[in-house]
Amino acid sequence: MSRVVGHPKHRIEDPALLRGNGRFVDDIALPDLLHVAFVRSTVAHARIIGVDVEIAKDMPGVHAVMQAKDLKPALMSLRMPLGASPSSAQNSSTPFVLSDKEVAYVGEPIAMVVAHSRYEAEDAVAAVIVDYDTLPVVTDARVGAVVGAPVVRTELASNVLNKLKVEFGDIEAAFSDAAHVFHDDLLQHRGCGHPMEGRGVLVEVRPGGNSLCVWSSTQMPHDLFHALSAMLDLDENRLRVITPDVGGGFGPKYCLYPEEFALPAAATILGRNLKWIEDRRENFLAAIQERDQYWSLDVATDADGRVLGMKGSLIHDQGAYAPKPVNLPYNSATAATGPYIVPAYSVDVSIVHTNKVPVSSVRGAGYPQAAFAMERMMDLIATELGIDRAEVRARNLIPPSKMPYTKPLKARSGAAMVYDSGDYPASQAEALAAAGWTDFPQRQAAALAEGRHIGIGMANAVKGTGRGPFESGTVRIAPSGRVSVFTGATAMGQGLATALAQICAEELGIEAEQVTVIAGDTAFSPLGLGGFASRQLVTAGSSVHIASKAVAAKAIKAASHMLDVPEEELELSGGHVRVKGNSNRGMSLAEVATRLRGAPGYAFPADVDPGLESSIQWKTDALAYANACHVVEVEVDVEVGHVTINRYVALHDSGKLINPMIVDGQIHGGIAHGIGNALFEVMGYDESGQPLTTTFAEYLLVTATELPRFETIYLETPSPMNPLGAKGVGEAGTIPAAAAIISAVEDALKPFAVRISQTPIVPETLFNLIQKGRAEMAARGEAIS
């Protein structure tokens, strides 16, 4: 039984945050700081004829108004490098640091005002006059994909950024042998990430003026470091990037952004410390969103509802630019078959630019859409064939006897897509039993007799977690005895520091509270990737686990020399190396570390390398597949289209849990996000590309009163893919949520024979569907039960 790992530990992050002593980027004060506000495009597509800054630059408090041409001397290129990519090259879809010729979405940065206060900077922004020559706008990716559609940027020949086909098996045979073929068109909208803290950048020009320290509220400090060092042509020793406390990531902070380049460039030119803090309106206008996917699917089954094949197309709205390689629709298309055996599959994917904010990942990163598509098709099969929805799924789930199960597909690394472990049928059965699936029809009938429309829905999901290729973990014991963990993983509120401290403490025989974790600081961790794809606990955790073991072994080896006691007779406990069975004999880790620091000319313990530390970059190409089954009960007020969630059961198998309390928090938050995607969150645009939702009064995030009490169940099938046996948990809660909720809503509306093929479903849409159902039934002369 482990001592620290696997237990619900208090988080080491909490005391500072609870006292108001967190250090988010806007909390950091620097001397002689100037503040930045951006001039952003007010139109969705236009050529820029001119930018008049004459009035603005003479306004009170204004230090400078800078456009692309003013930043140029400090930048190798005005075009941004491709983030999160092996090449970092620019291409014709990476954004510009500042745009000087053409703008392609409302919110695109054109100029920056540097002033003594943000208030004064915003005053001057309002006084910058941009002369636009407006151009045709594409807001619907389906329209943009058509040959002859106007292009979203005049430098493009076509709005189609990329087309790909994801396929395996004999799809033609599957359909020609099918007993049944069912079709549906699905519209899936996911809104924005909306961490409660927006983005923010702070740049300090170090004394001497030729080196920079950049704080950014990012998930990717190392990516930013390398990109900045190339763009500003800075030696590595002249740049440091730090991620301070981050008020939530959820995907949008995974990208490199124009502001992260504009500020360091301007600071270099002006020789001044600069700060820019994104306000919420800017977050709506300029932080990436996930937005729209249009699916068209056919599913072929045998007479019993077993899937023989699925084929169709997927159009993905990419927005105006692609700040990083477009993996989202690839995730969607490759993940759609989920936990099911689908012998043949073929989906054509088109990635299409529109004149809207660029698209990248929001919590779930294409997987929620994949789950929604497959689970909607499962419900369709069940409805059409008159089989219980759970039974249809049970007939198609991958059985445990087939684990590990290889999908004939490749993950992005090129590695085969191997589901490593898990018992999907048992997971489903347990979740259904907990939720009272089998006796629901009686309850439903009883409710209906009282005029209440209740429904139950379910969805399964599988998520590849722990994406590589590696994450760094260094464990070091200082001569003072202090224990530090350094990692390139990024803490953005999930409790990463606590989990890594637990893993380290377990091996070193100390308490988690005695470990300091420094995450996301390029001065301390030269190598690192950052926070994405539910990966950090698996990857950084594995590195820290192995490094901690190595440090423990080293401490014992060195102490063995120093105490002249055989290694096997020594153990670590309470910050000491002790002789087993004689707790009085031993030495502190501080003493060992002091000795291993070395002293000029003094002998060193033989066969021991200097420094009580170890650095590990645990590598992986494979993913650890977590699975989930959600069962939801809802009630629909059919007069107004309002949905109330009455019960929510979520079963997750995320492998071995390091801190069950943190896991529960991740799942709860993930489900809440999924509920938003099912019922509330809509990022609206009008036909001219003007955003319609730019405040939290218009774009609805779920609040406490809309949510039920979540009932969570955990199975712990250890993953064989990493030394911890862990699987990621950050996105798992979100993935099946919308599918399960819509399934429940559709079930509640059975009397109206409503089919729901979209998410989110807001009251107005639902009301219209109910009305349509009523009208169709009336036309057929059927009575509503």
Add this chain to the structure above:
Amino acid sequence: MSERSIELTVNGRSYSGTADVRTTLADFLRHGLGLTGTHLGCEHGVCGACTILVDGVSARSCLMLAVQAEGSDVRTIEGLAEPNGDLHPLQTAFRDNHGLQCGFCTPGILMTLMELLDEQPDPTEADVRDAISGNICRCTGYQSIVAAAMQAAAELRKGRRA
């Protein structure tokens, strides 16, 4: 911009200073007084992250001007812990129940709940959900926050009886 001098009490300490008339109370606390525990999540009055107590009543400090707080008694998250540094039972309850993840919404939620627990020492879970329905948290799904509030309420009632 015209400046005015203001005097107010924050967490039991008196401050006097000047503020631009248009400076929000949130910005004044954060950047004028260096009390950065109060956070800004929307600056349009919806998210509740900036909630503080002004003369004992919750207020959105992003929607108040600093000069409107003239003569007021303001309480922020920095003023919750005991003078000896011990966490307030509400803070302890948040830690015990994992009522925070990134901690960005937390200051506003703590201050909102301080007001609730003061007015309603024995709330139901529904009361708590209602009280924080003007506070947005993207991380937790709120359940752990509700649990924390219930624990704190019980703890504070014990204290009152003692």
